[in-house]
Amino acid sequence: MNTVVVIGQGYVGLPMALRAAQVGHSVTGLELNETVVENLNRGVSHIGDIGEAELSNALSKGYIASADPACIERADVVVVCVPTPLGAGGGPDLGAVENAAHTIARHVKSGTLCILESTTYPGTTEEIFGPIVAGNDLEIGSDLFVAFSPERIDPGNEQYGVKNTPKVVGGITDACTAKARDFYQSFIDTVVPAKRAREAEMAKLLENTFRHVNIALVNEMVRFSRELDIDLGNAIDAAATKPFGFMAFRPGPGVGGHCIPVDPSYLSHRVKAKLGYAFRMVELAEEINQAAPGYVANRIRNILNDDSKAVRGARILLLGVAYKANIADQRESPADPLALRLLAWGATVRYHDPYVSQWRPRGTDQTFDSVTDLDGEMRESDLVVLMQAHDYYDLSAMNDADVEVLDTRGVLEGKRVHGL
Ligand SMILES: NC(=O)c1ccc[n+]([C@@H]2O[C@H](COP(=O)([O-])OP(=O)(O)OC[C@H]3O[C@@H](n4cnc5c(N)ncnc54)[C@H](O)[C@@H]3O)[C@@H](O)[C@H]2O)c1
CATH class of the missing domain: 3.40.50.720 (NAD(P)-binding Rossmann-like Domain)
Structure with a gap:
């Protein structure tokens, strides 16, 4: 030893x-x-x-x-x-x-x-x-x-x-x-x-770039799938039955954490600095994934519009502001740019997260407290946005809730649930 x-x-x-x-x-x-x-x-x-x-x-x-x-x-x-x-x-x-x-x-x-x-x-x-x-x-x-x-x-x-x-x-x-x-x-x-060391270093960046690019792929597909009236989640489930050569990635509100949104750019930066040209897959994936919170904001605006409501003054409840389910880490969370956009549009933003008792979205000077009466807040909201499907949340209760819900994770199926 x-x-x-x-x-x-x-x-x-x-x-x-x-x-x-x-x-x-x-x-x-x-x-x-x-x-x-x-x-x-x-x-x-x-x-x-x-x-x-x-x-x-x-x-x-x-x-x-x-x-x-x-x-x-x-x-x-x-x-x-x-x-x-x-x-x-x-x-x-x-x-x-x-x-x-x-x-x-x-x-x-x-x-x-x-x-x-x-x-x-x-x-x-x-x-x-x-x-x-x-x-x-x-x-x-x-x-x-x-x-x-x-x-x-x-x-x-x-x-x-x-x-x-x-x-x-x-x-x-x-x-x-x-x-x-x-x-x-x-x-x-x-x-x-x-x-050698450099292959071990590359292995790590390949793993994270692989996730980044594949998440970007479905995040781009989800946009036109809606317009083509295709349920992308169902198509991914079907594709995932192929026992070889396919790995399922799901669309979401954007990538967070300190790895996926950050590490691939170490590689593109190195390629550019050493060789003078771009690592285009990473740059494209970054562009698509960074635009995902903006896409969610537009979905929110459209759902409210269909209900004859404006974003300005609407009470919007975000569920799960950590960057992934069942943890408290908020680094690079897509909830932050989403909140920034909604606040700029004049919405009243509230949030709940069992792991995050206080939240200050990046780029704002506002600090929010996680709501204590989740059911009551859901009833009072104009729209509930499921950002992270923490195990804490009762999904079947959300399916039956008497409120419009935007499900960014593809885990709900209630009558008043909207997908991405
Ligand atoms: N957290 C993850 O899930 C994860 C996964 C894969 C890779 N990584 C990588 O691992 C590395 C560490 O990440 P982390 O999440 O553990 O960071 P962290 O911020 O949680 O912890 C790093 C710790 O190092 C301490 N520190 C900094 N400089 C020091 C020094 N000179 N001497 C002693 N202590 C020092 C800091 O005080 C801090 O407590 C990063 O490169 C990260 O990208 C993290």
Whole structure:
């Protein structure tokens, strides 16, 4: 078993650190945010998927959170899970990755395996992360081992977690790949070595771009399907009976989260910067998916119009403002641009979300509280918009509700339910 430091104790780093501790590695979670460090050491988790039982179990096995980078001096393995938000030019802002790499360089000992997990463009590990951690004195592949391993965590997914989601690894040299494979194999069921770091980096962006493009495909199809009087949801169900060569994606109000709307542009940015031409599929998918909340707003306007109502002054209830079902994360949620548009049109916007008690849509200076009397608010609304089908919602009650409902998820079928 190894002495492991996981840098960044957020959605990605904390589950990884706890899983490694569970199998017997001696794990320190290195985190800049001292409040998070204190809370973790007291057994208080800030990540929805990590329950207190899991955290206290790891603490009892020696897991500790710390803000002191000196722990790297004892580490056999350092895993970096820091944020890579969208930078000004469309590529990732690598500030946190570079910071973490410099911290490692100041403390690392010879023989350590350093793994980058943060999502980024192909080439980052070889061109930026590796050279910084190795500095001038250490040779990668003999004195120090450097690899990339993309994170595939899916918040709220109860079936697939750290242990049973196959993990791709790719090192700068073959020796780096082998070391990273051996490390992950100690606590993850299936480890998949890629040819090099850049192929592992590309695998992650391919996965997210695949989702982005396929969601854009159905988001575009849903618009003309309505005009052609075709029930696209029913057509997708029919197509999905094909046992090979098809994967069902469903239209929705737009893509959210920090991965799907963000990561593919790291790839298009890299292609443009290095090669000078566009990655057109990504650009098109971005255009279509970014337009989806505007399409929902237009559907709202048309439904109200059919009911002889104007948007201005209408009371509109949005259900689920998180970016996906059954989680609280609101990053890049399509509910935000939708709310912005409805407010600009003069609507009275209210919302309910069992996971989000207060909501301030991006681009507004208004803060909303989740309504407490959901049934009463539904009765008072001119239109209810189902944005996220959280398990909390009683769909059969919504089907029977005495109010017009716009279902952006294709899960309702009541008489007063309208589709996208
Ligand atoms: N959350 C997901 O579902 C998910 C899925 C796949 C990939 N990723 C990728 O994984 C990476 C991490 O994402 P996340 O969602 O865990 O981010 P997060 O914001 O939840 O957590 C990152 C943590 O790192 C800490 N941090 C930043 N710089 C640090 C430093 N130099 N030293 C110590 N701590 C530092 C921050 O304080 C924060 O607590 C990103 O590149 C993201 O794109 C995330």
